[in-house]
Amino acid sequence: MSRLGNQEGRSGGVCAGVDERAGQVHVVIARLGEAWSIVEGRSLPIEDKASLENLLTQHHVTRVIRVAPATQSVCRVVSVPPGQPEQQASTLTLLAEAELPETVPSHRRAGGIVPDVVRGPERTAMLTGWLPASSSALLTAEIREDWATAPAALAMLKRDAALAAWADPTSGAMVVICAGPRRTICRTLREVADDRHAWRKALESAIEETAKAAEIRSEVEIADGLMLSDAAVRALAGEIKGFRSDPAWLEKYALALGAVLLGDERQAATATLAGLSVEPRVAPRAPGVRMIERLHDARVAMWVLAAALAGVLLIPMGAAYARLLLLDMRTQRLAGTQDKTEEITRTAKLYEELDKQRLPMTKLLADVAGAAPVGVVVENVRLSKEQGLSVLGTAETREKLNAFQANLNKTRVLSRATINRSEATSSGGVTFDMTAQITQPHLSVKPIEDLGGKSLAEVLYGEGATNDAFSGAVGGENGRRTGTRRPPSATGSSSGPTTSGDTSRRPTPVSTEPPSPLTDAAIAAMDRATLTKEFANRRTFGQRNPGLDQTTKQRLDDEVRKLRERMSAGGGS
Structure with missing residues (x-):
């Protein structure tokens, strides 16, 4: 059973949670005694700063904790052994510095223990960060103000339930936390919220994928705002005085309460x-500045003078005694030379064993690269025995991201590949954060697709393509060129297009003039061969002439897109 806190330590103090979204400021004010007691919950227009300051002053609030936007939050969940709270806090702070993306500044990252299901003696901890964005002004300069991320606030509401989620259709933000029998997974996502039905389907898919990865069933009702089990709501109602369990109140004030x-x-x-x-x-004032300020006191100055005079007398005797101790230490060192030699030998053997147990970094990087399909760009890779594999990158489509995840699991070198965060980009791609466990680092595996025997043109455009031209159809996902070479003629001449009466293998001189414009009617009237030829001419001309003016380049790109769509639809056949 999770608890809000032990009954020891100091009580008192009024704290305010502030959640700003959709033009409103949602405020929950609570007093901490033996247990939390909600004093008031109120929503104000975001521009009404005066009313908010009066509300905080009226209730004598001593601390404000604001919720950072969920779209700017990242998080990871780890398990830590039991220990003293102060030691755990220091350890998790260092772990957050090492595990979270380098783009998160040190003052915007943190680690801490969160309530969760019981899995033996280990505790569940969250490493969370707030990505750099435009700074927010202080609500009031008279009250201490701190920040927390949306995943951390949601974790405090989840208590020991198996699933909790938060969704904001206005910003497209989603936060999902699933606690399974072996581990807890937290994901933050952002989806385009223009189409409400599509956004709901994306939210449902995100919850189901996270629940499946955590090995639990998704039994929460999909809704806007907070999605929390009845057991968690009852637990909060029993631990917090003044808690309201109606959905309308929770939708407004849940994150502020967290x-x-x-x-x-x-x-x-x-x-x-x-x-x-x-x-x-x-940073606090330098010690030298504080010392000078203290010396303004006459009594302190007299004591410092007396200590200086004593130092003048005692330092020479102390230095002589230190030299004596140094000589004694050197004498003992000479007497223990044999013991030192044995210790060095044991240390060397230990280092030799550690060297044998290191991870084969180069091999593991090659395995990850071999599992990445064409269209997936890996930007950052971290490998360690304790934390496993961590990958940051970009995929052209979500299907290629899912294929990358499946390929990593198929290698058997890695297992439990999990997409912790994925976010659609404006260009149609997907940025992602993926982790996996290293199970068999020395296992020999082959790449999913062997590209060593193919040219660059064949990798990009399909079988039969060359660096100068290609034959075949254009189709498939992302307009990739596919097709086969023409078979040799009966006379034994090589495949490829020929001009009348010319069988020379010399390349045709490259034209410096851009292809003439094509109308939609002209494209619609072309046969398959003409479509392919015009597509290749415009595609290769743009690649060979990177210094084209913007107008011509845009026209050629538009014509390439129209020709591709025409061929993908079966035109000219």
Whole structure:
């Protein structure tokens, strides 16, 4: 059974959770005593700063915790052994520095223990970060202000339930947390929310995929805002005085309430999740400055003078004693030379064993590259025995991203490949964050697709293509050229187009004039061979002439697209 906090430590203090979205500021004010007690929940227009400041002053709020936008949040979930809360907080802070993307500044990343299902002695921890974005102004300069991410706030609401989700159709943000029998998975996604039905389907698919990866069933009702099980709602109602379980209240104030629950500083290993800031914290004054200020006090100056005089007398005697100790240490070192030699030998053997147990980094990188299909760009790879594989990259389509995930699992070198984060880009691609466990690092595997025996043209455009031209049809996903070479003629001449009376193998001189414009009617009237020829002429001309003016380049790109669509639809056959 999860708890909001132990009953020891200091009580008191009023904390406010603030969640800004869709032009509204949703505020939950709660007081911490033996348990949390909600004082008030109110929504205000985002531009009404005066009313918000009056509300915080009226209830004597001592700390404000604001929720960072879910679209700018990243998170990872790890398991940590039990320990002292202060030690766990320090360890998770270092782990967040190592595991989260380098684009997240140090003052915008944190790690902390979160409530979760019980899996033996280990505890569940979340590493979360807030991506750089436009800075937000302080609500009030008189009150301490911190930030927390949406995944961390949602984790505090989930308690020990198996699934919790948050969705905002206005921004397209989705946060899904699934706790399975062996691990907990947290994903943050952003989908285009123009088509409401398509957005709902994307949300349902994200929840189902995450639940499947965590090895649980998705039994939550799809809705806007908070999706939480009845058991979790009952647990919150029993632990928080003044909690309201109606969906309308939760849709407005759920994330703000989750931020408040992070404000219990008695839970040192959890409170770190609410320690993010917009800008780096101002460093304290230098020790030299503080010392000079202290010396303005006459009594302090007298004590410093007395200590200086004592130092003048005692330092020479101390230096002589130190030299004596140094000589004694060197004498003992000479006497223990044999022991030192044996220790060095044991250390050398230890290093030799460690060298044998290191991961074959070059091989593992080759295995990951061999599993990536054409169209997937890997931008960042991290390998370690403890954390496994972590990959950041971009895929042309979501299908290619799923194929990459399946290929990694097929290698048997890696297992449990999981897409932690995927986000659609404006160009139609998908950026992703994927992790996997390293199971058999020394296992020999072959690439999914052997590209060593193919030219670049064949890889890009399909069988039969050359670096100068290609034959065959254009079709398939992303307009990839596919087809086969023409068979040799009866006279034994090589395949390929020929001009009248000319069987020379010399290349045709490259034209420096761009192909003439094509109308839609002209494209519709072309046969298959003409479509292929015109497509190749415009495609290769643009690649060979990168210095084209923007107007001509745009016209050729539009004509290439129209010719591809015509051939993909079976035109000219």
